[in-house]
Amino acid sequence: MSDISLLVLLPLLASVGAAATPRASELWGLPATALTAVLALWLTLDVLQDGAREVAIGGWAAPLGIVFVADGLAALMLLMTSGVGIVVAIQATSWGVWPSSAGSEEAASLRAGFWPLWLATLGAMNALFLSGDLFNIYVAFEILGLTAVGLTALSGTRSALRAAFDYLSAGLAGSLMLLLGVALAYSAIGRVDLEAVPMLAETITRRIALALLVTGLAVKAALFPLHFWMPAAHSSAAPVASALLSALVVKGALYVILRISIEGGAGMEAVRFALAIMGAGAMLWGAWGALRATRLKLLVAQSTIAQIGLIALAIGVAGDSLQQNGLWQAAALLMLSHAFAKAAMFIAVGRIAEELGHDRISGLNRKELRPGAAEFAFAIASVSLIGLPPTAGFIGKWLLIDGLIARGAWIWVALILIGTALSAAYLSRVVSRCLRGGPHIAASAHHPAWSTGDITALGLATSALVLGLASALPLTLLEITVK
Amino acid sequence: MTPILYVLGLTLTTAGVGFLLIAALGVWRLPDVMSRLHALTKADTAGLTLIALGAACLTGRLDTLLALGLCIILVGLSGATMGHLIARTHLSETDSE
């Protein structure tokens, strides 16, 4: 029972168990998430020690069979998913851990619904990161799409259900575009595994297939012109669910775009340039949306669009990894830091909304209350999102801008700096209100004791800081990526 | 394949197609639901039976005859029941008005 196959099948089996026994679903959830994190760590040490590993499933070789590819990039993504997953799972237990706890009927149904969905999401993401076959990636995306919509619809409000419908229909349209790309790739080169991607950049027909693949992935990654389903979905979901959606689920599509861009070779310049343009547009559009947002959750969702734009821009300008200019490592590092910071931010927003009873940005300032732990975690997370030293976001942006300056691409440097300034603007809107005094808006606000929400938000935010200091580890891990 | 089976097959199939055309014409021209149902269930089932028998003759193999015979029974059965159900709901709706 190698760790690779258990990484995917263990969460799926635990999800079946959690669905079968809804009253004790977190007794399945927590141990399975912890065990998967240990397996991911074990795989990473294995990859660090003796390089990338390829496992042919069922013993059938690449073009016909499906191959698990466990290299540096995949291991880093697995660590990211398990790391954020563990902390968010601990936060999810705040809905009452033990089956018999007196929690309300609504909390019990929330709990019974959350755990099977989260474990299936974890299994689907692990399958996505490890898979080396385009059609297999399409099927893993379908699981991810359904469970992410489940997380969105978990809170059951009317806006959440409508956002979930739009999310699922946009996700299905994106997947069908991806399937169209796979069909075209099959008709052009007769095979659909990832090793065939370099061949996809030669003739016109194959470039259309590549463009369709990237379009489908852009819809699923909520990249700028195709992102309209995302803000409603991420802002109307329960805080724990939107933390998972923004931090992890969106990363799956970005990872596949990065993987295709690395292996795509020189022929993909047009697609990469389009990605960079869409990324720049997303940064500006997300910042504009965040500056206008009146509610906290919508602001954080819009900032996700801007950050995805930044990552897409990094992937676009990175070119294939042959040039060893380290730009694509910057994109991977930005994904990692965004995951931790965004999860911390959404959990902090959930705590603030719980504390104040509302999440309007105008009502954040208060007189008697010192800013609680949640506001502090929000501030640290925004530091990492803006990219100030010593956070991991800073290291990512530093690598990116350094590589671009070396190449003399001043337009992109200017765009990234504008994006950074805008992100500083809309995040300081919130942080400054938390620190400012003034009339106390929410009479019902009380200063609750520390709850798991504060601890997990602080934990995630500080891990984004620590990641910056220890960023040598992820970079060495990325060196082992299979070209 | 013996010529008799071939000729029989062809005549049966053309007769079947004729019935289907009549059914289609009936559905198109007849005014209300009940008369359309009448055309649908009878002519379609008859048409399909003839075409199935014709096809069985054209292939000339016993196992296809059995398979197509099963199809004929199933289509006839479900056609009649569906016609009955549609008529019931139509009547209950018109009575309730």
Place this chain on the structure above:
Amino acid sequence: MTSDLIYICAGSGLVGLALYRLSTCRDMLLRVLSLNVLAVGVAMLFLASARHAGITDAVPQAFVLTGIVVLVAVTAALLALAERVDGQDDE
């Protein structure tokens, strides 16, 4: 070869038709229907390009079979959501 061309044109026609309807209407049931038609179009392109020298390649058949089952699962989920969203007003 020409019969493949007919199915290729039909498949891409269905894809175009579905994309047109998907981007011009807001009604939930029509969007679900157009997504299904889009999936049928993609499957038709898959199978039309799978015919090599008279025999149809088994692997795209498996892909289309998997696609059909995935499609019915997502359609059931979409319709369940649509019923709850539309049914929410009168509850």
Place this chain on the structure above:
Amino acid sequence: MSLAFDILLTIGIFFTAAATLGMRDRVGSVVGFVVAGLLVALSWVRLGAPDVALAEAAIGAGLTGALLLRSSGRLKPVERLISPPSHRFIVALIAAAFAGALAWAVYTASGAALYPALVSERLASSGVTNPVTAVLLNFRAWDTLLEIAVLFAALILVRIVAPAVPQPVALGELMLPFARIIVPMCAFLAGHLLWQGASVPGGAFQAGAMLAGGLLVLMLGGFAAPTPRLMSWGAMLALVGLAVFSLAALGAEVLTGTLLLYPDGTAKFWILGIEAALTLSIAAMLCLLFCGVPRRPLK
């Protein structure tokens, strides 16, 4: 001669689909979709894919049509939200251009035949003689496992969203004799399809859909009222499929050291065992996706 039939069939499919998407009345568009689905199943037969034709007729046209009919009755009438004509004209042009480019791209693609050779040379050692079942349950069994996980994910989602369970309406006295013939026939045909799937077109998905059809006749005919006990049994059966397939995959890895590599010589038994479990669980899942999984009282 067959070219004329192909042309007529494709024209039929295209215009039925266009009518389905253009129609105002909900039930009309759903019936149009079922007709288009059956014509498409016919086109799969013409394209030499009988397995897919079976699945398309049973699942694509049959079950999806039933789901759409159930929902069309419950949704509000179509809002007049079709966008203005000028906007529609531009979108129509773009869509037509996209379809043309797509057709040109697929037609001029070189179409290298890589897979047929690989499949035919490995078919002997795959344990079954039907190439599609060999690909589905041996060469690319991982895709099928994730596909069952997709059905499982849809089931959890439907359980959370919990639409109303369709209450059976009195359908008159003719339903009982009809059900008494059709339901055993469905069970018998499902078993036949499952068993012959190893050599000729058939298999777990088509058999599961056939069984689900029989279950729906029972459920909607009012002969098996959806009591909580029955639904919880159905939910358990639905979860069995993914559990059995995953455990079989891990078990195969314990025995042979590679995931989903069946011990040599026994591949046929592994495949048929997995397919039997899948048929029952797919039938339960499809039936529950139609009826909606009621939230069992958590007390």
